[in-house]
Amino acid sequence: MPAPIRLYCVFILMGLFQPVFAYPTDKSDETRYQKILNDIVELQTGRECFAMENVPFERDSGKFYLKKGRIYPLSPIDDRLRAALFLGDGSFRMRPSLPIEEAELKRLTGQSEFRYNFRVLFLLFNDTTFTQITAHAQLLKAKPLRDKTKDILADVRDYLIHYDTMLDRDIAKVLLDAEENSLFYAHFYNDDRFEPYFFLISPYNEENVSFRRWSESSSHLYRKQAEICRFPVRKPNRENGPYMKVLNYDITTEMPFHSVLSDQLDYKGQTNLTTVMLRPNQCWLYFYLNQEILVDSVLNAAGQKLNFVKDDKFDYMFVDAGRTLDKGDTLRLRFFYHSEDFLNRTVFGWISMRDESTWYPRYGSREKAFFNFTYTYPSKFELVSVGERVSREQTDDMITASWSTPIPIANASFNIGSFKSIEIQEANLPKAVVLKTEKYGLTSRRNTEEEVLDDVINSLRFFTHLLGWPPIHTLYISEAPSRHGLAYPGLIRLSMLTFLFYNPGGFEELFRSHETAHQWWGIGVDYRTYRDKWLAEGFAQFFGLWYVQKALRDNTIYLNTLRQWKETLFQRESLPPLYLGTRIAEGVRPADYQWVIYNKGAWILHMLRNMLIDLQTMDEEIFVAIMRDFYNSYLGKKAGTEDFKAIVERHLKQDMDWFFDQWVYGNEMPVFEYAVHPVKWGDTGYKVYFGVHTKNVSDGFIMPVIIEIELSNGYKARTSRWIKAPLTKFEISLPMEPEEIRFNAFESVLARTEEIDWDSFKEDFLSEQADQNTEQP
Ligand SMILES: [Zn+2]
Structure with a gap:
């Protein structure tokens, strides 16, 4: 407990500097983090307010207009005025700085420029916002807090402090770093205080401006906000992107039995890391670390203990660097931590990990670093890790193994269990080792490890042949023991379900091959920004499906899978575009993420493949050359959507804007209503008239569609025709009668097709019809 005298001093000091507000007094001993947290919990109005009449102000694209009302300065946060509350009539206008975000805003709110009238506006800022707004305003005496105002501040708090204990990470970071910066946060609503909107400028995001609305989806975890738009500030400044770079992690992990009687494993770790600052004025640094892991201490290079904040409800923590770090400064940190619940041995024998990616204190989720690992575990288990194994020593009942990564990687993980393993080493292929858990009392199908190994080695062979060495x-x-698969450099954690059950229709093969394909897509070639995620997931999904087609020698399974994906894509009234990337998972409908990034992403490569195939010989040389070129050009680097487009354009020697604009940056999907009309032509020949109404897309939407015609002699004629919205008509001459006509063969376009009556096109073909009639018998 702090000494009373200090308490008294604190009270006096605060009283002197901030006479308007009354303060709780026992904060002298707290870290700045807790002080900020408490200040936000106790936000209140004071004895002053300002009359507002026709006051405009703006922050980047957000334009506020305070028509009539009062603005209250709120009690200081960390001794500074950083929050205010406006009650009255006001309005908000915002137009995103990117066309794709403008379209998304329109899709979700019906407005390209968002306009909204509010009655309540809460502001949080780290600059001179308040002085600016009240520069010419009349100072009034404020009445004491009413219950309604208390409710408003309680709501505000709910969005800033999660589960009453942890401050919103992005906002906390900015408030903790003492310097003035562009942080701006607005929370506003009209009559329904339960459905507010949020406008945020956050200096540490890759794209700083975010517009959100209230959401209850469980996918938004604690935040309760779904993002509608995100885009860069109009005037770029130096304030964006990561604030530091971790150069290397040295991770020691001990996993002894909890006790002689228990076969549960404890988890004890130490991570040493070296990080260099990319921006000035850094005081508090945050790291991801699983909520189940308790941190014992964090030390600096001199061995001094540093302040830190780690809550058991959140997967991140803050560390007080103990000094203000400048750009270029290097900091070495040592984390000591443990958990009794991070690893759990299930009755069937699996060892589950609470989370595969937050098992060590890590900065960021995409930044690459070198890793060294030392794992100590009971010798009855086996362990595999990312990286390459450097040593393995057994003493008594324990094994100590070291692994390290020869090249920098972004994501590290391991897997431990009672594994039995089988492996294949083929010439000119990476070695494949499958580790299956020995299960107790659970009958799984036999030899599934061999099936898995088959799919993995065949995928490795296929992809290495197509693209080159991973x-x-x-x-x-x-x-x-999870329902999903996760691919790391050299390591896959593959769901137990694919070891237990078999789903027909190519599902298991696709799943195993998808995870294998990530060694090329996502790991070999990394994606540039969150918007380019489809270059990892969509590509892995397509290559997995391509493998299914080759391995099962079954075009029907390949095409049926695409059809199933198409049906689900068309079930939605509208979908976000692919180029929203991982943000789809944070948006208003998180479930769209899987459908768009994975399945529509795979569809796009499938369409490209169809466009480039030689319809006579079915040769795929151009498509394969593009994929190989893209892989080898960006192996070990980050690639963006435009990089991929440039490679496609280089091979095709033509502009591909139209294709990427329609399918990657846009979200339209066509519906073809088509009719065919074969007529006899000359003695033995036929002419087939085609009419196509393209619906559900903007005029001008264009795609080549493959048409396959089976002739009476069994021969199949294939051709490709450009179909442009809204109406396309064309004809195909044939040497004999067509038996069957397949429009959009091979699922050449992600489109719904519907055959309609020829009569609806009669008008359009009137002149041609007249010609034909003269020749018909
Ligand atoms: Zn994947």
């Missing part, structure tokens, strides 16, 4: 020497495929 950036690994060994690929460990380990069974994990």
